[in-house]
Amino acid sequence: MIGHRGRSARAVDRRGVLAGAAGTALAIALRPAAAATALPRTETTESAIRRFAGDNPIRPGRVTLDLPPLVENGNTVPLSVSVESAMTPEDHVRRIGVFNEKNPQPNVITIHLRPGAGHAQVATRIRLADTQRITAIAEMSDGTYWSASADAIVTLAACLEG
Amino acid sequence: MALIGLLLSHTLAGAEPIPQAERRSGFDQMSPEIQAMQRDDGANPGMLAVADGEDLWTKAPPSGGPACAGCHGVASSTMRGVAARYPAWDARTDKPIDLQGRVNVCRREHQGAEPLAYESPDLLALTAFVAAQSRGLPMAPPDDARLDPARAEGRALFEARQGQLGLSCAVCHDDHWGRRLGAAVIPQGQPTGYPLYRLEWQSVGSLQRRLRNCLSGMRAEPFTYGAPEYLALELYLATRAAPLPLESPAVRP
């Protein structure tokens, strides 16, 4: 239900996936010390989304989520979200919640918007601990919830700082 | 893994410097998103360091000596093109000197202040501010014969196989740039953007910091900051990059 792909043209092809996997192996080979330690997650993604949207249905659509399909460095990943809305007092986006699948904590950012913004359009930069799916959910002034998701493959560069 | 095999089996005699017409900044190989981050001063996190450097430029040191601006005036005119001509020859010490070194000489001799440590935020900020005044100008290291021995040493270091993987800088960055090492495209290793904001570092850093990363990637022992080997490499790299335009503060993955 919330796993809808909001991004159409930027599907990651098979070659990209293979390159990503090979990159991980090589980067480890070239790294003096691999420091990745998996920590238990503070909360499930589903639970974080339910705290945001309650038991309301979340429908795919109205939200566009953009992030690079192939991430050059997971420390800083440009992300932008826009929602179809006139942003008038009668019809506007109240909140946008962004959620990850594999970081230690499922929340990425929560945005509160006001009528008069012109557009429901925000950009920021996020961290991705691993290749994963990101989901953005918009809460509208009429109480409906809409969503989009996008996949990002995190690669590692060669010769990282040891 | 196949490429590693290729790199290892490559003959020593193969390394040839990249002809001027084929020189490319690593900028060209980045994703459009990261390119946009560098292009927009309101989005480029390296500009935070440049703004810090601008404050330091005009602030007098506690010693009571003059501020940088006290002697050099308005950086946008007096510092325009300066970073493009470094490393340069320092007649007082009879050695090559890079921009960081020059800032510290100024502090000691003209400001009565302590030199700033390598990679300290203040030294990075000041060098980023000075380098940013030369954005868009071609790299133009001095054609000074006194620099030639260090330049030659830099080239020899660049082309020498070292470290446990038996790699040299040249094997990747002269012979195989544009090809992939795993997921990453191998850049030419042009030093046009330093100090730059590296997403991996989540901060601004110097060319010497990047060279240390390269060396540890090759499983070689990095030199200590400020070592003459880095000066020699910086000098050769500047010559090898000319006439590519300066980009500091660049953004790199």
Add this chain to the structure above:
Amino acid sequence: MARTLINVPKTAKPGDTITIKTLISHPMETGFRPGTDGRILPRSIVTEFICRFEDEEIFRAELFPASAANPYLTFTWVATRSGRFSFTWRGDGGFDQTESATITVA
């Protein structure tokens, strides 16, 4: 004081949708990362960003460790009158900083 870069157009026509960009220097230490001694470094992040126009809140963000270092945010607003935007970042360890920028709408 953390360095900030705030990008607001100096002037706009009534009804223009303007884009506001903000950057602040902050390490955004996640609280999930071990330091050199192997112990987890304590969390130190910006947890909240608020933009106000003439004391009315127009945009707010709740931030988490998944925000990149040196948080960057852009959003839009319709310019209707001249006035002052204020930008407040709050976070762990009592972090609290406010900056402002003015716009002339004519």
